[in-house]
Amino acid sequence: xxxxxxxxxxxxxxxxxxxxxxxxxxxxxxxxxxxxxxxxxxxxxxxxxxxxxxxxxxxxxxxxxxxxxxxxxxxxxxxxxxxxxxxxxxxxxxxxxxxxxxxxxxxxxxxxxxxxxxxxxxxxxxxxxxxxxxxxxxxxxxxxxxxxxxxxxxxxxxxxxxxxxxxxxxxxxxxxxxxxxxxxxxxxxxxxxxxxxxxxxxxxxxxxxxxxxxxxxxxxxxxxxxxxxxxxxxxxxxxxxxxxxxxxxxxxxxxxxxxxxxxx
Amino acid sequence: xxxxxxxxxxxxxxxxxxxxxxxxxxxxxxxxxxxxxxxxxxxxxxxxxxxxxxxxxxxxxxxxxxxxxxxxxxxxxxxxxxxxxxxxxxxxxxxxxxxxxxxxxxxxxxxxxxxxxxxxxxxxxxxxxxxxxxxxxxxxxxxxxxxxxxxxxxxxxxxxxxxxxxxxxxxxxxxxxxxxxxxxxxxxxxxxxxxxxx
Numbered sequence: 001x002x003x004x005x006x007x008x009x010x011x012x013x014x015x016x017x018x019x020x021x022x023x024x025x026x027x028x029x030x031x032x033x034x035x036x037x038x039x040x041x042x043x044x045x046x047x048x049x050x051x052x053x054x055x056x057x058x059x060x061x062x063x064x065x066x067x068x069x070x071x072x073x074x075x076x077x078x079x080x081x082x083x084x085x086x087x088x089x090x091x092x093x094x095x096x097x098x099x100x101x102x103x104x105x106x107x108x109x110x111x112x113x114x115x116x117x118x119x120x121x122x123x124x125x126x127x128x129x130x131x132x133x134x135x136x137x138x139x140x141x142x143x144x145x146x147x148x149x150x151x152x153x154x155x156x157x158x159x160x161x162x163x164x165x166x167x168x169x170x171x172x173x174x175x176x177x178x179x180x181x182x183x184x185x186x187x188x189x190x191x192x193x194x195x196x197x198x199x200x201x202x203x204x205x206x207x208x209x210x211x212x213x214x215x216x217x218x219x220x221x222x223x224x225x226x227x228x229x230x231x232x233x234x235x236x237x238x239x240x241x242x243x244x245x246x247x248x249x250x251x252x253x254x255x256x257x258x259x260x261x262x263x264x
Numbered sequence: 265x266x267x268x269x270x271x272x273x274x275x276x277x278x279x280x281x282x283x284x285x286x287x288x289x290x291x292x293x294x295x296x297x298x299x300x301x302x303x304x305x306x307x308x309x310x311x312x313x314x315x316x317x318x319x320x321x322x323x324x325x326x327x328x329x330x331x332x333x334x335x336x337x338x339x340x341x342x343x344x345x346x347x348x349x350x351x352x353x354x355x356x357x358x359x360x361x362x363x364x365x366x367x368x369x370x371x372x373x374x375x376x377x378x379x380x381x382x383x384x385x386x387x388x389x390x391x392x393x394x395x396x397x398x399x400x401x402x403x404x405x406x407x408x409x410x411x412x413x414x415x416x417x418x419x420x421x422x423x424x425x426x427x428x429x430x431x432x433x434x435x436x437x438x439x440x441x442x443x444x445x446x447x448x449x450x451x452x453x454x455x456x457x458x459x460x461x462x
Contacts, residue, residue, distance in 0.1 A: 032347075146356075146357045149349070149353075149357045150357050150358065152342065153342050153349075153354065153357065153358075153389070154336055154337070154338065154357075154358060154389075154393070155316070155318075155338050156312070156313070156315075156316025156317070156318060156336050156338050157316070157334070157335070157336040157338075157358070159316045159317040159318070160315050160316045160317070160334040160336050160402070161333055161334055161398070203348060204346045204347065204348055205346060205348075206348075207348040208348070208350070208376065209348060209349065209350040209353055209376070210348055210349050210350070210353050211353070212348070213348040
């Protein structure tokens with residue numbers, strides 16, 4: 001338990017907490033767009049980019065972000081929404097990552113890190129990357145939120161008024177890709193997916209409105225992350241599987257909807 | 265002096281891979297409610313879609329008065345899947361004033377859309393378009409799922425549309441169009457117009 005308060009672990013804890021909260025809020029909007037599989041899609045592409053970058057002598061973090069941005073460009077060019085593009089990205093990213101990892105020991109270590117998560121080894125580059133995506137999300141998401149909701153409920157309204165859809169779509173995709181890539185590099189692919197999927201799923205079921213849903217996702221993600229961090233440290237367990245397990249245990253919270261419905 | 269139309273269609277032919285409706289020529293002036301009627305598949309919604317950019321204009325022109333904003337209510341964009349969005353938040357994302365809502369519907373504002381009936385949800389969506397500040401209101405099948413009360417309230421709302429605004433109402437419900445429209449354009453099954461007075 002002493003490790004919990006060791007200054008060495010403050011930076012990884014803080015980087016992970018920020019990444020977890022931002023990923024969960026992004027997950028809410030991905031669910032709105034029926035694109036919750038994006039977490040696994042972008043995470044696998046980021047992994048493939050990181051491994052490819054290592055093999056080519058580039059910084060894995062920057063290569064992962066670059067690969068994610070490339071995936072956004074491909075998705076934008078295809079002009080497709082929904083989960084099918086992300087399913088393809090999972091397959092392509094996983095295959096590229098695993099084949100690439102077989103070429104060198106360091107690439108294999110990076111591939112393992114991405115799959116299993118190595119939060120405790122997060123350093124200043126990961127912290128700055130996390131803060132950068134958190135800052136961009138805090139700045140841009142409030143501007144995009146109304147347009148993203150309107151695209152879902154009033155399709156065509158913005159286009160009829162001369163407002164182009166692509167800056168909103170591509171802007172949000174870039175935010176999502178960068179957030180998920182950084183989250184996957186810090187905590188691992190499955191942990192990033194758990195944080196994107198579970199809090200938003202619960203919030204969609206029980207929150208009393210959109211603003212409350214944002215608060216639900218951020219609160220649940222922060223709680224699950226902190227709980228997993230403490231539990232993993234205290235019991236000397238691997239962080240990512242503990243986080244994924246705790247996130248999965250959020251599912252019964254959706255039953256609150258039945259009580260709400262009964263009270264209404 | 266005649267005021268220029270808010271929206272004018274001049275020999276419009278529109279469709280997707282190929283034209284499915286037209287040639288259509290009609291105008292929408294301030295203070296008017298114009299209906300677009302016809303059977304399923306006659307291309308009514310294609311006229312709506314060409315204004316929103318999701319259908320293609322093959323020939324003719326569409327002219328909109330400079331500065332005239334459009335409020336669009338598309339046909340069933342949201343079918344009631346899980347969504348934590350309240351009625352008042354729906355109005356906010358549309359930039360609409362919830363005060364336009366009749367008293368009977370304003371009680372729905374604090375409730376989640378996915379926990380309303382299909383008719384209640386449709387009422388909120390349609391009225392949030394009516395509450396939008398745009399001078400042109402486009403409603404595509406606004407009476408879908410509405411009960412008698414919701415329908416009566418909508419008729420009253422359209423009959424009292426502000427004089428500087430105009431509405432184009434697309435519907436297969438001739439009785440509704442008869443009650444709200446100053447005139448209507450009727451389409452044949454193959455998308456050709458048969459103009460007649462409402």
